[in-house]
Each structure stands twice: as C-alpha cells, then as structure tokens.
Amino acid sequence: MDDQEVEIKDIVVTFDTLFEILRNEKTKEDLQKLHDTFFQDFVNYLKDKQNAFGDQKEQQGLFEGDEREKKLQQIANTKKILRDIYDRREKKILNMAINKSRFASNIIDTSALLDEENLFYEMMVSLLDSQRGKVLDKLLNCEVPSDLKVEIKETSTIDSNEIVKKEGIEVSSEVKKESTEELASTKLVRFLMAVPQFIGEDMLEYGPFEEEDVSKLPFEIADVLIQKERVEEIKEES
Numbered sequence: 001m002d003d004q005e006v007e008i009k010d011i012v013v014t015f016d017t018l019f020e021i022l023r024n025e026k027t028k029e030d031l032q033k034l035h036d037t038f039f040q041d042f043v044n045y046l047k048d049k050q051n052a053f054g055d056q057k058e059q060q061g062l063f064e065g066d067e068r069e070k071k072l073q074q075i076a077n078t079k080k081i082l083r084d085i086y087d088r089r090e091k092k093i094l095n096m097a098i099n100k101s102r103f104a105s106n107i108i109d110t111s112a113l114l115d116e117e118n119l120f121y122e123m124m125v126s127l128l129d130s131q132r133g134k135v136l137d138k139l140l141n142c143e144v145p146s147d148l149k150v151e152i153k154e155t156s157t158i159d160s161n162e163i164v165k166k167e168g169i170e171v172s173s174e175v176k177k178e179s180t181e182e183l184a185s186t187k188l189v190r191f192l193m194a195v196p197q198f199i200g201e202d203m204l205e206y207g208p209f210e211e212e213d214v215s216k217l218p219f220e221i222a223d224v225l226i227q228k229e230r231v232e233e234i235k236e237e238s
Helices: 015-027 038-057 065-103 115-140 174-184 219-227
Strands: 164-166 169-171 186-191 214-218 231-233
Touching: 015 065, 038 065, 065 115, 115 219, 186 219, 214 219, 219 231
Parallel strands: none
Antiparallel strands: 164 169, 186 214, 186 231
8 A cells, every 4th residue: 555545543743743744745735634633632742742841840950951942942843843734734725625616526535634624624615605606606697796795803992983994994883783784694503513613704713612502603604514414503582
C-alpha cells in the first residue's frame, strides 16, 4: 500500500509528528487524512508542555534562564506549526467547497475532513450556493440582483440619529430595525449530538453545543443541521 494513503492514526502527537503533518500539507495538493482525535491529541500535548514548564519553573536552581527560554520557544513553535497546519487545511477546504458549489459535483472526497472541518465545509457550500442563486443565477436570467443585504455586526452603541461611515457603508438606526428582523428569522432547535464551534453564513461564530442543548439559530444554519440530523426543530407555540 502506498505510504501516502495510510491514515495517520494511533500516533502520539509530538513536535516531530506535527512537523511531518505540516510538511505533508505543504507538499500534497489534497487534504491529508488525520486521526479523528487529532485536535484533542494536540490539546493534550500542548497542555503537557505548558504544565511541565510551570512545574520546572517553580524548582529553584533546576530551571536556568537559557533552559527556560528554550522551553518557551518550543511551546511557541508548537503553536505556530498548528496554526500553519490549520491555515493550509482551511484553504484546501474552501477550495473543496468552491468546487462543490461551482460544479455541483458529487465526487468531492470529504473523507479526510475532521468532524469540525466537515461542519465548516457544509456551511461554506451552503453559503456559496446561496450567493450563487442570489447573484449569478439572476444575472443569467437578465435580472439585476436587488435584494442583497449587507450583514453588519454592531461593536459599539450607535445613537439613533447618528450615521457612521465605514469603508463606504452607511450604518444608521436602520441597523437596529434589520437586527430585529434577523432575530425573527430563526428556528428553535434541540441538539441531538454535540456540535463544535463553527462559523455561520453570517460570518458569526456559533457554539460549541452539547447534546440536548436548545438554541435559536438562523433559518439557513438550522436547515443544514436539521438535514444532517444534528438537530431537530422545536415548534414554538404562537
């Protein structure tokens, strides 16, 4: 069997294994298969490193300046490698989602996606499909897209009469009105299984959620999760 096709599993995460994973992501065009518990294994490894540093730091005379700097640098390098792995996998997943939406292909291989990555992939496909329908399909039918709305996340309190201009977008008291309308466009759902944190079509973060959690989610996000049997809708009494 080709070594490139062997799943990386049952491997204790070390600095060397992380470096090898990063090397593979750099040199291979396709997303490489990782063990299902890779994220948890990484967290355990990083915690061990940080705990060991804290324990040794408390031992007077056994943890000199040069050794302390070496340990700190190793922890920093470990985080940098994980960030590089994430960035490269994220780019590949986005390309997969683009190809899925653009060509409506059923041959996109998603077997290498971790659970957290798979949810991100599904959300991106849904977002791209929605945007394609709102813009490209209308243009091809000789229609001008006219119902597009700019999603604005408020980061500060704005006076009702104040208009803030940022990057050419006017934000006024209408923002509050649109926010109210957005809240009305939600579904109440109950989670049938644990779902990690993810980014929705509105580019906001949701979760993480545990089994039996109840939450209101935007229609599009709720529908995707319902379709994937991650949640069930709770009908609200009028």
